[in-house]
Amino acid sequence: MEFLDKMVLQQSAHHMVLLKYLLVLTLIIFYCYAGLLLGSTFLSLFYKLKSKKLEDSNNSIFSKMLIDLVTFNKSVGFALGIIPIISASFCYAQLLHKTGLDLPEFILIAALIFYFGLGFVYLYKFRMKKNKSSWYFGIISTVLLAVSTLVLIGSTQLAIDSENWKNQNDIISIVLSARTIFSYLHFVVFSLLSASLFFLYKYFRNNSEEEFPSELLRVYSRNQSLKIGLVSVIILPALVLIYIFLKPISSLSFNFFGYAVLALISLLVISVFLYVMIKENKTAYGSKALFFLVLFISIMVIKDQFAFDTATKKHFVVLASEYEEYQKKVQEEFGLLVETINGADIFNGKCVACHQFDKKLVGPPYNETLPKYEGKKEALVQFILNPVKINPDYPPMASQGLKPSEAEAVADYILSTYKK
Ligand code: HEC
Known part of the structure; x- marks a missing residue:
């Protein structure tokens, strides 16, 4: 019953x-x-x-x-x-x-x-x-x-x-x-x-x-x-x-x-x-x-x-x-849940294993690669979402499985940080 x-x-x-x-x-x-x-x-x-x-x-x-x-x-x-x-x-x-x-x-x-x-x-x-x-x-x-x-x-x-x-x-x-x-x-x-x-x-x-x-x-x-x-x-x-x-x-x-x-x-x-x-x-x-x-x-x-x-x-x-x-x-279902996506957190969680700003790790240092994305954030987001082969000195980067909103947040973070 x-x-x-x-x-x-x-x-x-x-x-x-x-x-x-x-x-x-x-x-x-x-x-x-x-x-x-x-x-x-x-x-x-x-x-x-x-x-x-x-x-x-x-x-x-x-x-x-x-x-x-x-x-x-x-x-x-x-x-x-x-x-x-x-x-x-x-x-x-x-x-x-x-x-x-x-x-x-x-x-x-x-x-x-x-x-x-x-x-x-x-x-x-x-x-x-x-x-x-x-x-x-x-x-x-x-x-x-x-x-x-x-x-x-x-x-x-x-x-x-x-x-x-x-x-x-x-x-x-x-x-x-x-x-x-x-x-x-x-x-x-x-x-x-x-x-x-x-x-x-x-x-x-x-x-x-x-x-x-x-x-x-x-x-x-x-x-x-x-x-x-x-x-x-x-x-x-x-x-x-x-x-x-x-x-x-x-x-x-x-x-x-x-x-x-x-x-x-x-x-x-x-x-x-x-x-x-x-x-x-x-x-x-x-x-x-x-x-x-x-x-x-x-x-x-x-x-x-x-x-x-x-x-x-x-x-x-x-x-x-x-x-x-x-x-x-219910909030998730109706898209009401405001997730606070933090670019720094994503960087520290997902990218830091292969990237630093000033040192070469598995991937190239951001200080070298990011200047070409200056003013082209969209292109950077696209690369992070679907990495393509670029530099023959490095192996290709694997996709990190981020959501578009997360890719954008981490792009914002690395773009604004590398200059400092
Ligand atoms: C498993 C290692 C690895 C991880 C994790 C990784 N990358 Fe990479 N990344 C690479 C390698 C290797 C390259 C060089 C690829 C190339 O030049 O083809 C690269 C290249 C790049 C570039 C330069 C692209 C260009 O146009 O030269 C950017 C920007 C980048 N990665 C961002 C990120 C971000 C953001 C994350 C975290 C979400 C990340 N990567 C996580 C290995 C990694």
């Missing part, structure tokens, strides 16, 4: 820095959206199954409200899900060119699975709207979304781990590595937290009660989302810590730890907001908590990117020097 490798454009060091920024941005957008989608689909399925079992309508309506969270518009899935994940694959293809890693292709596979997952989410939603049996669509979509994000996260983890580039370059070992599993667990908990916070934000922003058919449902859905949010925000820091301890040594840096601390602080702030919301029976802090959640995932992505930087330092030097060679080749 190297077809992406063939599409790679040569990058200068500056372009690679830009690509890295682009990668950070696309990953942040993708994780925010995919987390919300996975969390809300999973929770919706959970309450759907619960309502099936208990045969009550509150769980069923709650389940519908959950799936409505992010599926308001189909193009959102493309803009925030499919496009970012495909761009991430292209960024990695460029940045990891020549490493022999297949992970850009793995990410494309993840994009494909995500695409089908998205399709099933909408099927699930529409069947639910029509009160048709829908739970198996919920299961399929949850599984597809979970698998695609797992493959993506596994691939980004392998990118960080340069020591294992050689022996983990297949989907199974990527997905089953301890680091991927913990990193994935923390994404799953993050997705539950984001779904619950977004639910509170969306339905309780104005403290309006119209959205809810009954007060009972209002209280029930509010309590459920607060509970899910609180449990997730308590579990997350532990997962973040384990994840840090599992990082490969080659990718650790001071910045990495700094960002990890910031991530933990933002989780702390979210938990305070959630606590206040529960305690004071107010839900108005939903938007603020969401802000810190976006901050949290951004920090996590940037932190990983620092690890990626550290891990790929050596590789980028290889790419940068390759780029320089490539550029030289």
Whole structure:
């Protein structure tokens, strides 16, 4: 699977820095959206199954409200899900060119699975709207979304781990590595937290009660989302810590730890907001908590990117020097490479074995032969390029295989030097 490798454009060091920024941005957008989608689909399925079992309508309506969270518009899935994940694959293809890693292709596979997952989410939603049996669509979509994000996260983890580039370059070992599993667990908990916070934000922003058919449902859905949010925000820091301890040594840096601390602080702030919301029976802090959640995932992505930087330092030097060679080749092709041809160098390299200015060697001294070329540089250049037999006292001179520009340079040099 190297077809992406063939599409790679040569990058200068500056372009690679830009690509890295682009990668950070696309990953942040993708994780925010995919987390919300996975969390809300999973929770919706959970309450759907619960309502099936208990045969009550509150769980069923709650389940519908959950799936409505992010599926308001189909193009959102493309803009925030499919496009970012495909761009991430292209960024990695460029940045990891020549490493022999297949992970850009793995990410494309993840994009494909995500695409089908998205399709099933909408099927699930529409069947639910029509009160048709829908739970198996919920299961399929949850599984597809979970698998695609797992493959993506596994691939980004392998990118960080340069020591294992050689022996983990297949989907199974990527997905089953301890680091991927913990990193994935923390994404799953993050997705539950984001779904619950977004639910509170969306339905309780104005403290309006119209959205809810009954007060009972209002209280029930509010309590459920607060509970899910609180449990997730308590579990997350532990997962973040384990994840840090599992990082490969080659990718650790001071910045990495700094960002990890910031991530933990933002989780702390979210938990305070959630606590206040529960305690004071107010839900108005939903938007603020969401802000810190976006901050949290951004920090996590940037932190990983620092690890990626550290891990790929050596590789980028290889790419940068390759780029320089490539550029030289292109310049030569278009005749842009200005070679500095130095007549003195050519003389010292090619002529000095047989010629001196004032002494006879194999060939005659220049001081004797050059006066007749005074003002006739063209003739001298022609002789140097195609020597002809001239003086019976000397053997013929062999052609020196110079280019016209080189012959001219050396002619200039000897003509201007012999007089001195
Ligand atoms: C292997 C020895 C050899 C090398 C190397 C050599 N030459 Fe000569 N060159 C000769 C000989 C021998 C002659 C005399 C040829 C003759 O008179 O037929 C000669 C003659 C000349 C002459 C005089 C021509 C004339 O009209 O009388 C010039 C000028 C000259 N060489 C320039 C150069 C330059 C410039 C280079 C280096 C790029 C060079 N040669 C390298 C052997 C050499």
